[in-house]
Amino acid sequence: DTLGGLGLRADLRIGTAVDMAALAADAPYRAKAAGEFTSVTPENVMKWEVVEKERGTYDWAAADELVDFARANGQLVRGHTLLWHNQLPAWLTEGDFSAGELRAILRKHITDEAGHFKGRIWQWDVVNEAFNDDGTLRDSIWLRKLGPGYIADAFRWARQADPKAKLFINDYNIEGVNAKSTALHDLVVELRKQHVPIDGVGIQGHLSVQYNAPHDIADNMKRFDDLGLETAITEADVRVPMPSDSTKQEAQAEGYDVLLRGCLLTRRCTDFTVWGFTDKYSWVPGTFEGEGAANLFDENYAAKPAYKALTQDLLLA
Numbered sequence: 445d446t447l448g449g450l451g452l453r454a455d456l457r458i459g460t461a462v463d464m465a466a467l468a469a470d471a472p473y474r475a476k477a478a479g480e481f482t483s484v485t486p487e488n489v490m491k492w493e494v495v496e497k498e499r500g501t502y503d504w505a506a507a508d509e510l511v512d513f514a515r516a517n518g519q520l521v522r523g524h525t526l527l528w529h530n531q532l533p534a535w536l537t538e539g540d541f542s543a544g545e546l547r548a549i550l551r552k553h554i555t556d557e558a559g560h561f562k563g564r565i566w567q568w569d570v571v572n573e574a575f576n577d578d579g580t581l582r583d584s585i586w587l588r589k590l591g592p593g594y595i596a597d598a599f600r601w602a603r604q605a606d607p608k609a610k611l612f613i614n615d616y617n618i619e620g621v622n623a624k625s626t627a628l629h630d631l632v633v634e635l636r637k638q639h640v641p642i643d644g645v646g647i648q649g650h651l652s653v654q655y656n657a658p659h660d661i662a663d664n665m666k667r668f669d670d671l672g673l674e675t676a677i678t679e680a681d682v683r684v685p686m687p688s689d690s691t692k693q694e695a696q697a698e699g700y701d702v703l704l705r706g707c708l709l710t711r712r713c714t715d716f717t718v719w720g721f722t723d724k725y726s727w728v729p730g731t732f733e734g735e736g737a738a739n740l741f742d743e744n745y746a747a748k749p750a751y752k753a754l755t756q757d758l759l760l761a
């Protein structure tokens with residue numbers, strides 16, 4: 445059996461972020477990415493700095509390759525991400541644009557990217573990481589130049605460009621009930637009142653065994669479910685202080701278990717995606733000094749206790 449093939453909830457997909465360099469170079473990686481999962485997310489190749497490095501010159505090649513890979517494997521694609529404060533092209537961040545120019549640039553980017561993939565993206569992370577942990581909106585060129593309305597605009601432009609894609613707002617540290625997830629909830633309520641086309645909330649799920657797992661995740665996700673929204677765990681990984689050991693791996697398994705149970709307990713949770721599946725390729729060691737080994741498989745593709753925990757959850761679902 446494979447993760448994606450388990451469980452009775454046909455509407456729930458189990459996915460992974462995909463590193464395109466690994467996909468091209470590493471046969472065991474490619475086999476696992478194809479065989480274990482029923483959805484895929486590009487780790488980097490749909491980000492603005494990749495698809496439009498030079499203003500007006502688009503490079504869709506790597507992203508199209510992932511979409512083709514998914515189609516060949518019967519997988520759905522989570523698009524990541526149309527609008528973020530990070531990994532923006534230099535011509536944009538170094539440009540000195542008026543608010544009007546920036547709004548037109550953003551509208552063109554969303555229209556062109558969502559339009560390019562029209563009909564081929566299941567769920568888009570339209571707006572990524574718009575909030576600070578205290579629940580205020582994150583300072584970015586978007587907020588500074590366009591005001592908070594940039595969020596509603598992004599969703600409207602994405603819907604116009606691809607009416608079929610489900611449109612998500614995505615963030616981290618919103619797994620439990622806290623100032624950030626509550627602010628996001630309140631924003632979504634407001635957006636829905638304004639008939640903004642938002643369909644779902646992406647909960648990234650980047651955890652560390654050094655912090656308590658978000659045991660109130662189901663209460664949090666129910667708030668969004670009660671609004672009729674879809675939810676997804678979009679970037680699950682559970683990092684440990686290195687060197688890893690069996691005790692840390694058990695704690696890691698608990699973290700993954702809490703995230704997946706939160707999804708399984710939420711009627712409209714439609715996707716559980718891990719942010720990469722093997723320690724051989726992970727963003728974590730380069731970001732969190734002294735931490736790592738965050739994935740379901742180790743660098744030799746051996747399954748860890750976390751993988752077994754997820755399979756047990758899915759079999760019981």
Ligand code: G3I
Pocket residue numbers: 487488530531572648679727
């Ligand atoms: O592609 C260039 C390469 O040409 C260059 O030689 C190399 C060295 O400078 O950099 C390469 O780009 C790197 C890119 O990953 C592709 O590998 C960037 O430096 C590096 O910063 C980038 O890291 C990504 C990170 O987002 C950037 O913020 C990680 O792979 C990716 O896993 C991570 O993913 C984010 C989600 O998009 C949003 N949620 C948080 C998550 C973790 O930060």
